[in-house]
Amino acid sequence: MKISFLIHTIYGIGGTIRTTLNLAEELAGGHEIEIVSVFRHRDVPLFDIDPRITVVPLVDTRPNSPAREKDHPDHRTPAALFPRSEARYGEYSALTDRRVREHYAASDADVVIGTRPGLVAYTARFAPPGAVTIGQEHMSHNHHSEALREEMRPHLAALDAFVTVSEGDAAVWRARMPLPDTRVLAVPNSVPAPAVAPSDLSRPVVVAAGRLSREKQYEVLIRAFAKVVAVHPEWTLRICGAGAEKERLRRRVQKHLLSNHVLLMGPRSPIDPEWVKGSVAVSTSRHESFGMTLVEAMRNGLPVISTDCDYGPREIVRDGEDGILVPVGKADAVAGALLALIEDEGLRRKMGAAAARNSRRFDPAPVARRYADLFAELGAGSPARRARTATAPAVALASAAAAPPALAPAAPPAAPRPAPGRAFEPVADCVAEDDGSLTVTVVAPASAVLTHPGLRLVCVRTGGPDPAETRIYPFGPDGAATVPADDDFAEGQWLCAADHPGGARRTALLTRSVDQRGALGAERRLTPGAGVRHRVPYRRGPRHQLALRSWVRPVHAEAGDIRRSGSRLTLEGRVLGPAAPADGAELTLRRRGGPEEEIAFPAVRDGARGFRAVIHGEAPAARQLTAHDVWEVWLRCAPDRDPVRVARLLDDVVDKSDVFVYPDALTHKRRPLLLARRVLRRLLGREQRLVKVSLGYDGDNGLVLRLTDRPPG
Known part of the structure; x- marks a missing residue:
């Protein structure tokens, strides 16, 4: 049996996409599955898609798409066959009307499932004659406007079944919109068993x-x-x-x-x-x-x-x-x-x-069985349904919109995604263990280690002085390789690959999941006086290659809480390694990308290794040279010690620049001027130039202070 899911886009992230993939993957065990994605707005889907599932994008709106269909003349013409009251009506067009109609005119699908109101309408109109038509409700009756519900009534009446995700919502639909010829029932969404061990419920x-x-x-x-x-x-x-x-x-x-x-x-x-x-x-x-x-x-x-x-x-x-x-x-x-x-x-x-x-x-298995039973009850794939013929769409509405407008010629729909080749490309799970080691286990293909004896995990440093620097670990008979906690990884990025026996061939090591929990306990594993060595595994790039980020600091100043009071920013932190804050410690700002300049603020010792310092926003604002100045934050533990960069490293977040966001301080930009000139500028309103002062992290997780001009008011 061939089952076709019609979805807004399979290339994004969201609940409808997740549950569609969960159901499609489970059904793919015994059926031919396609996902028809009306839009393709990026090169690679954000979710992994089972290779047994065929993805068919219809309208390519990628900014750099060769087809440039975002600018297609028919895509600038409003849709005539998509419900006008639908929230996404503005994204649909005469081009989407035609592409969906043409796809299903040539389709041999036995079941067509629409996954949002407008696509349910498309399903009712365009599904192949004889196909079972099912609409899914991923929101609820009360979520939709009365106008949309009325616009959808004839389309819902033309379906074989309308499926909600809760019994409560199904009861509301049955009570408020009777559909004598459409089965209205509830089937919950499915969620597969996790690929990671359950939480131990110990972390705050x-x-x-x-x-x-x-x-x-x-x-x-x-x-x-x-x-x-x-x-x-x-x-x-x-x-x-x-x-x-x-x-x-x-x-x-x-x-x-x-x-x-x-x-x-x-x-x-x-x-x-x-x-x-x-x-x-x-x-x-x-x-x-x-x-x-x-x-x-x-x-x-x-x-x-x-x-x-x-x-x-x-x-x-x-x-x-x-x-x-x-x-x-x-x-x-x-x-x-x-x-x-x-x-x-x-x-x-x-x-x-x-x-x-x-x-x-x-679990997906019982949920998929309920759908399979529904398909069978509705006669999907039966000789009687296959024998049905029709010369009109599945639903003929007595309205002006029923007749499609004449459209200019358009390129044919994009071809289905080709089936993956036979090239060996292993997929692994990675676990950051509590002791700091990493366990990498090949999970696909299941026979990888047996069919490729001698397979090795290879970690290759990228961007370092020695581009050939590698670490190599054998995969055992169980498909697992261990990266010991005390192995030396220079600071920087490391990409992981699978090395075939004899090193004759090397392929990227892709990931299914990366369990980073062990990285959260990094500080507990540190040896007193030994500095910082910390590794975090993660998925990199659109293909989700396994990668490691390593930090090695003989002395490290770990940033902690940051608070604002007026134009002052208070930073707390702790020093790790063979040093500790002492009398005369200073927090130092160093200008980045401009003339060398430093601004120092006293740092107070807080406990054995802690420090606290207050940054007065007026000081860097008075030295601002551009509309977007950046200053690096350093700590000098004592007058006779070299400063160390303040950073936040010891957790599971590889890039903190967009995760840790602290309150901005506002101050005025004032430059040294003669009294008469200062008074004149104040009278002219030129003295009160506001500057936003903010602390945050750069791409290497180093703490930086940014100055940004902000007009008064």
Whole structure:
């Protein structure tokens, strides 16, 4: 049987894409599967796609696409066959109308599944005669406007089945929009078993994940976490995801003085290695048709806290058993639930175990069986359905939009992605162990080590003085190679490859997952007085090649909390290695990319190895040369010691430049002037030039101070 999924784009990241891939991969075990992606906006999908699945992009909108279809004249003509009330109507066009119609006119699919309202309409119109047509509801009845629901009514009535992801939403659809000839039922989304070990629930980390949008109500979570930090300042909140609300959420974090406690991690794929770094998962959504992130967290052994919103969470979370449900929009209730799990380790572990156990009902196998049963009940692939013929689209609407407009000739749809070749290209999982070693295990092809005896893991340094510098480790019979904790890796980037026997051939080592949990305990492993050696494995590039980032510092100043008070920025940190802050210690700013210049501020010793220094924003602002000055931050432990660069290294975040964002200080740019000239400038309004002073990290995780001109007001 051939099953075709019609999706907005398979090249992005989001819940609909994830659940479509989960279901498609499970069905690919016994069926021919294609995913028709209306748009292709990047070269490579962000999610890994099973090679058994054929991807068919229809409209290529990549900025550097040879087809340049974003500028196609028909793509500038509004769609006539896509619902006008649909949220993405503005992205669709006469070109998408035609490409979808032409694809399915030549299709032999037995089942066509539309994954959003507008694509459900396309499915009803364009599916091949005889194909079973199914619409999926990944939002909910109440989420859609009345205008869209009315516009969708004839399309839904023409389907064989309409599938929601919760029983509650299915009941609402049946009650408010009776569809006599369409089966309306609920089938939950599926979440596969994680490729990483479950969380041990020992780290003081709360994790949230999802699109950064207003409906997720992260501002409620941030307010709640401020109450948690007031009692337990050692805990941090990590929010994984991308979206339009990112900058607004950053401002919220800064407003609540939580820059040292709330991290916006950006999109993470796969997400499982992020869940297992935490001990509690939380969702504060206003609406949630299902709750994919809740199931993902539970499958990784985390107890969950969720708002009791319509409709999915209450069908996923068993309140008091594997998680806690709280009222929508109530920061105090969220904070109370967080504190309950933070302060009661026994409860946290009991709920985490129940979460892992109960979430198995969302495994892809039983969910796919429910879809397969539905296909069979609707006669998909049967001789009777194959024999059906028609001379019109699957639904003929008595409206002007039913007749497609005449379109200018267009290029044919992009060809399906070719099946992967037979070249040997191993895929591995990598685990950063608690002792600092790395375990790299080949997981695909399953017979890699048996069919390639003598296979070796090779780590090659890139960009160093010796480009041939390598470290080599054999894969054992179990497919695993170990990189010992005490092996010497020079500071910099290292790429990993698989070396064939005799070194005759070397191929990139791709990754399925990278478990970085062990990197979070880096400081606990350090030998007193021995400096810093730290490695973090990660996925690099669009093909997700395994890579390592190594830092080696004989003496290191690790940046800690950063706080703002007026135009002053206070930095706390600690020195690691054969040195410690002493009397006369100084924090030094060094200008980058301009005339050599330094500005020194006294650093106060704080405990055995800690230091604290206050940066007065007026000092670098008075020496500003460009609209975007950058100063590196160094620490001189004593007057007779060489300064060391202040950086933040000892965790799992490879690039901190966009994750740790601290409050900006504002000051005025004042230059030394004669009194009369200063008075004149003040009268003319030229004296009060504002300068934004901010601390952050560069691409090497070194701490830098940035000055940016900001007009008054």
